[in-house]
Amino acid sequence: MTTIRDVAKHANVSAATVSRVLNKKGYVSKEAEEAVLTAIKELNFRPNAVARTLYNKSSRMIGLIVPDITNPFFPELARAVEDVALTYGYTVVLCNADGNVEKEHNYIEALKQKYVDGIILTTNQLSFSDEEEVGVPMVALDRIIGSKIPTVVSSNEEGGAAAARHLIENGCRFLAHLRGPKGLATAEDRLSGFRKVVEQSGVANVIVEADFHFEKSEQVTAKLLEHHPTIDGIFASSDVSAAGAIKAATAMGKKVPDDLQVIGFDGIPFGEMLVPSLTTIAQPIYKMGAMAARLLIKLIENKPLERFYYELPTELIKRQTTRRKEENNE
Amino acid sequence: MTTIRDVAKHANVSAATVSRVLNKKGYVSKEAEEAVLTAIKELNFRPNAVARTLYNKSSRMIGLIVPDITNPFFPELARAVEDVALTYGYTVVLCNADGNVEKEHNYIEALKQKYVDGIILTTNQLSFSDEEEVGVPMVALDRIIGSKIPTVVSSNEEGGAAAARHLIENGCRFLAHLRGPKGLATAEDRLSGFRKVVEQSGVANVIVEADFHFEKSEQVTAKLLEHHPTIDGIFASSDVSAAGAIKAATAMGKKVPDDLQVIGFDGIPFGEMLVPSLTTIAQPIYKMGAMAARLLIKLIENKPLERFYYELPTELIKRQTTRRKEENNE
DNA sequence: GTGAAAGCGCTAACAC
DNA sequence: GTGTTAGCGCTTTCAC
Numbered sequence: 001m002t003t004i005r006d007v008a009k010h011a012n013v014s015a016a017t018v019s020r021v022l023n024k025k026g027y028v029s030k031e032a033e034e035a036v037l038t039a040i041k042e043l044n045f046r047p048n049a050v051a052r053t054l055y056n057k058s059s060r061m062i063g064l065i066v067p068d069i070t071n072p073f074f075p076e077l078a079r080a081v082e083d084v085a086l087t088y089g090y091t092v093v094l095c096n097a098d099g100n101v102e103k104e105h106n107y108i109e110a111l112k113q114k115y116v117d118g119i120i121l122t123t124n125q126l127s128f129s130d131e132e133e134v135g136v137p138m139v140a141l142d143r144i145i146g147s148k149i150p151t152v153v154s155s156n157e158e159g160g161a162a163a164a165r166h167l168i169e170n171g172c173r174f175l176a177h178l179r180g181p182k183g184l185a186t187a188e189d190r191l192s193g194f195r196k197v198v199e200q201s202g203v204a205n206v207i208v209e210a211d212f213h214f215e216k217s218e219q220v221t222a223k224l225l226e227h228h229p230t231i232d233g234i235f236a237s238s239d240v241s242a243a244g245a246i247k248a249a250t251a252m253g254k255k256v257p258d259d260l261q262v263i264g265f266d267g268i269p270f271g272e273m274l275v276p277s278l279t280t281i282a283q284p285i286y287k288m289g290a291m292a293a294r295l296l297i298k299l300i301e302n303k304p305l306e307r308f309y310y311e312l313p314t315e316l317i318k319r320q321t322t323r324r325k326e327e328n329n330e
Numbered sequence: 331m332t333t334i335r336d337v338a339k340h341a342n343v344s345a346a347t348v349s350r351v352l353n354k355k356g357y358v359s360k361e362a363e364e365a366v367l368t369a370i371k372e373l374n375f376r377p378n379a380v381a382r383t384l385y386n387k388s389s390r391m392i393g394l395i396v397p398d399i400t401n402p403f404f405p406e407l408a409r410a411v412e413d414v415a416l417t418y419g420y421t422v423v424l425c426n427a428d429g430n431v432e433k434e435h436n437y438i439e440a441l442k443q444k445y446v447d448g449i450i451l452t453t454n455q456l457s458f459s460d461e462e463e464v465g466v467p468m469v470a471l472d473r474i475i476g477s478k479i480p481t482v483v484s485s486n487e488e489g490g491a492a493a494a495r496h497l498i499e500n501g502c503r504f505l506a507h508l509r510g511p512k513g514l515a516t517a518e519d520r521l522s523g524f525r526k527v528v529e530q531s532g533v534a535n536v537i538v539e540a541d542f543h544f545e546k547s548e549q550v551t552a553k554l555l556e557h558h559p560t561i562d563g564i565f566a567s568s569d570v571s572a573a574g575a576i577k578a579a580t581a582m583g584k585k586v587p588d589d590l591q592v593i594g595f596d597g598i599p600f601g602e603m604l605v606p607s608l609t610t611i612a613q614p615i616y617k618m619g620a621m622a623a624r625l626l627i628k629l630i631e632n633k634p635l636e637r638f639y640y641e642l643p644t645e646l647i648k649r650q651t652t653r654r655k656e657e658n659n660e
Numbered sequence: 661g662t663g664a665a666a667g668c669g670c671t672a673a674c675a676c
Numbered sequence: 677g678t679g680t681t682a683g684c685g686c687t688t689t690c691a692c
Binding site for chain 4: 055
Binding site: 046047048049050051053054059061064068069070072074075076078079082083091092093094095096109110112113114115214240243244246247250269270272273274275277 | 376377378379380381383384389391394398399400402404405406408409412413421422423424425426439440441442443444445544570573574576577580599600602603604605607
C-alpha cells in the first residue's frame with residue numbers, strides 16, 4: 001500500500017504538503033502542487049479512508065436500519081437513501097433489525113463504534129426514549145420516534161381518509177379495513193383517517209387486524225367475507241395486504257371490482273403488476289427516502305433544519321380494483 | 331469518548347494489558363483481568379472499531395454490490411448476506427451499481443479504501459478482466475465473472491429446460507420465450523435450456539427479448555400474441571416478466587391458464603400474490619445469498635474452499651398459471 | 661505477567 | 677509556502 005509519505009518522498013515535499021493538496025486546504029505553491037499531483041498519479045495513490053476517519057472522527061458512512069429489506073416497501077426507500085448518500089460522498093451500511101429492540105440497539109452501538117456520521121431509522125418499535133442521547137445524528141423515516149428526532153412520514157391519516165372516501169364515492173355500502181400492526185403510528189393513522197370518514201358518512205364498516213401481511217390478510221379476509229357477505233369495499237393498509245384480500249375474495253368466487261372493490265396503501269410497483277391492477281394510496285416512497293437522507297446530511301453538516309417534521313402527501317392512484325358502481329347512479 | 335488508556339488508568343494497569351483482555355490474547359493474571367473488566371463496565375467502554383481497523387487492516391465489513399436493490403430479486407439476496415454477515419460479526423455496505431461499469435469500479439475502490447474485508451458482486455457486466463487482481467477477496471453471486479472468482483449461481487439452464495418441459499407436458503403446442511438481457515449469462519442459460527427441450531420435442535416456438543422488465547414484457551407479449559394468436563404457452567425469464575405477459579394476455583381477452591399458460595423464473599414471493607398465482611422455476615435465492623456470504627468469509631479467513639463454482643438446483647413450483655390440458659389426454 | 665514504545669496512515673498546530 | 681511534530685485509539689513487539 002502506498003501512503004502519503006511515499007508520495008511526499010516521490011514529490012520531494014513533506015507529508016503535510018501532500019495532505020494539503022489532497023484536502024485543498026492551506027497554501028501550496030503551484031510547483032509543489034503539480035509535483036504532488038503527478039506523484040499521486042504515478043504511484044496510483046489512494047488516501048486511506050480509515051486513517052482519515054480515525055483522525056476526523058467521521059467515516060462518511062451512514063447507517064440505514066430497516067425492519068426487513070425483504071418487505072417490498074423498503075428497497076425503494078433504501079435505494080433513495082443510497083442515491084442521495086452517493087451524491088454527497090457517503091456510503092450506506094444496511095441493517096435489518098426485524099423490529100427487534102435488542103438487535104437495533106446492537107446495530108446502533110456497532111455503527112457508533114465505526115464512527116458512522118449518522119443513522120436513518122425506519123424501525124417498528126420505539127427502541128429508546130427520544131430524550132436519551134444517542135450521540136449520533138439521526139432521522140426517523142416512516143416512523144415517529146420522538147420530538148427531538150427529525151421525522152419524515154407521508155400523510156397516513158389523510159391517505160386513510162382518501163381511501164374510505166374513494167370507496168364510498170364509488171358506491172360501496174359496507175366497508176372493511178384490514179388494519180396494520182397495533183401500536184405502529186402509521187397504521188394507527190391510516191385507521192384513524194378511515195374511521196373518521198366512515199363515521200361521518202354513516203357507512204357500515206368492520207375493522208380487522210392483518211399486520212401488513214399477505215397470508216394473514218388472505219385468511220382474515222376469507223373469514224370476514226364469510227361472516228359478512230355483503231361487504232363490498234376493502235381498504236387494506238398495505239398493497240401486500242390488499243393482494244391477500246384479493247386472493248381470498250377471488251377464491252370465494254367474488255369478482256374484483258364488480259362484487260368487491262379493493263384499495264391498498266403504499267404504491268409499490270407490484271400493485272401495477274397485479275391483474276386487475278391495484279388501486280392504491282401511494283406514498284412518495286423514493287422522495288421520502290431521499291428527503292430523510294438529505295435531512296440527515298444537513299444534520300451531520302450542522303446546517304439548520306427548517307422543521308423537524310415533514311409530512312409528504314399521499315396520492316390516490318385509481319386502477320382496476322375499484323370502479324364507480326353504475327347501478328347506483330341516477 | 332473513553333479510550334483504552336482511560337480504562338488502563340482506572341484499573342491500574344497499562345493499555346497493553348487492557349488490549350490483551352479485550353482480545354483474549356497473551357497472558358493476563360486473574361486479578362488484572364478482573365480489574366480491567368470492572369473498569370470497562372464502570373466506564374462503559376467500547377473499543378473504537380476504526381482504530382482497530384487501521385492497525386489490523388480489517389474492518390469486519392463486506393461490500394455488497396447489486397445492480398439495483400429495487401429489483402425484487404435482490405432484497406432477499408441482500409437479506410441473506412446480511413444475516414450470515416451478522417452471525418460472523420461482519421456488517422454490510424450496500425451499493426447499487428445499476429450495471430454501470432464505472433460506478434462499480436468506483437464502489438470497489440471506495441470499499442478498498444475503507445479496508446472492507448471482502449466484496450460480493452452481483453453485477454450485470456464483467457467490469458474487469460478476471461485476471462486483474464482486485465486486491466480484496468471477492469465472490470460472484472448470480473453472475474459469472476471469471477474462473478478465479480468463486481461463484482454461486484442456480485441451475486439456470488436446467489431451469490429453462492424444466493420450464494419448457496412443463497409447458498409441453500401440459501399440452502402446449504406453441505411456446506414463446508420472453509428472454510432476459512443479451513450477454514447476461516443467466517439469461518443465456520435459461521434460453522439455452524429452453525431451446526434444447528423445444529428443439530428436441532419439435533414444438534413450435536418463438537423467442538423475443540423482454541429484459542426481465544415488466545412493461546417491456548407486457549408490450550412484447552401483446553405484439554407476440556397478435557402475430558401468433560395460437561401461442562398457448564409462455565416461459566418468461568423472470569417472474570416480473572411473467573406478470574407483464576399475463577397482464578398483456580388478459581388485456582387481450584385471453585384466459586390464463588385456459589387459453590395461455592405462463593411460467594416464470596425466480597420464485598420471488600410476489601408470484602404467490604398474483605391471481606392466478608404464478609407457476610415458476612424457483613431459485614433458492616436466500617440460500618444463494620447465504621452461501622455466497624459464507625464462501626466470502628471463508629476466503630477472508632483463509633480457509634480452504636472445496637470448489638470455486640457452486641450451482642444450486644432450481645425447483646418447479648406448480649401454481650395456477652399452468653395446468654394440464656384435459657382435451658389432449660386420451 | 662506486564663509495561664513502554666513504536667506505528668497503522670492521516671491531519672493540523674506550530675514553527676520556520 | 678513548507679516541514680516537523682504530535683496524536684487520533686488501538687495492537688504488538690520487546691524488554692523487564
